[in-house]
Amino acid sequence: SVIAANRHEDERRDPHPVHAAFMEHEDSRSFARDEVRRAVIPAYMGLVKEIDDHMGRLFAFLEEQGRMEDTMIVxxxxxxDYLGDHWLGEKELFHEESVRIPLIVYDPEGTPGAVVEDLVESIDLVPTFVEAAGGEVQPHRMEGRSLLPLLRGGEAPARDAVFAETDYAHRAARLTLGRGVDESRGYMVRTERWKYLFWEGYRPQLFDLAEDPLERIDLGGDPAHAAARAELHERLFAWLRARRTRTTLSDAEVEQRTDSSRKRGFIIGVW
Known part of the structure; x- marks a missing residue:
């Protein structure tokens, strides 16, 4: 049987404008009907089963070729997908149903059967692959952190927050809201307890994941949580300011070149 959707009528009474616009999408209105969920979700699970079957074929091939012991699989x-949760149909917003994704890693050199509860991001995979292949991670270019220590029983610098962003310019919600193509962005910062959302042109959203793990109570306008919103807002914009936009020179090269113009020739304007 299909489990009940994670949604409540309160979410439709006074929704955030962006949430409200996405609830007007055709797929959202469709998944608001229980008969649609009962028909579609079994088909969705059938697709999951199909993926499982084909991954079994892949693993069998790797075994036959003797490559399971030198292949990392992620x-x-x-x-x-929302599939009706929060009165939504597809994806793109920041509820756990959308942003909390699976991450299962088979590493021949790793600790089998380990479960890691640390906060991680998708961008952590590239430095993980680089390090696993014996390469050197370039921190001035890569914002992710290698997960290899976590996979192999070591310790890695823990994240106390993860971030995400969305651009809904190509979605009908933008037209519903009357936003320009360059005015349709949203950002998320999530800690173990809090989830803070910033939307261009609208008030923020805040969810207390400890008290409200189903994310049905939006504290974005609650005066009692102004301090938490301010702290998370600053964390979000500190992250935005820290993006790796200098990709040509490593930190070590910058250190070496700092204030070294005189050593390399004449300084224009100094006579």
Whole structure:
């Protein structure tokens, strides 16, 4: 049987404008009907079973070729689907149903059967692959952190927050809201307890994941949580300011070149 959707009528009474616009999408209105969920979700699970079957074929091939012991396999996804949760149909917003994705890693040199509860991001995979292949991670270019220590029983610098962003310019919600193509962005910062959302042109959203793990109570306008919103807002914009936009020179090269113009020739303007 199909489990009940994670949604409540309160979410439709006074929704955030962006949430409200996405609830007007055709797929959202469709998945608001229980008969649609009962018909579609079994088909969705059939697709999951199909993936499982084909991954079994892949693993069998790797075994036959003797490559399982030198191959790292990562199973993940780019997003989850709402399928009616929060009165939504597809993806793109920041509820756990959308942003909390699977990450299963088979590493021949790793600790088998380990479960890691640390906060991680999809961008952590590239430095993980680089390090696993014996390469050197370039921190001035890569914002992710290698997960190899976690996979192999070591310790890695723990994240106390993860971040995500969305651009809904190509979606009908933008037209419903009357936003320009360059005015349709949203950002998320999530800690173990809090989830803070910033939307261009609208008030923020805040969810207390400890008290409200189903994310049905939006504290974005609650005066009692102004301090938490301010702290998370600053964390979000500190992250935005820290993006790796200098990709040509490593930190070590910058250190070496700092204030070294005179050593390399004449300084224009100094006579």
């Amino acid at each position: 199973f993940t996804s780019d997003h989850g």
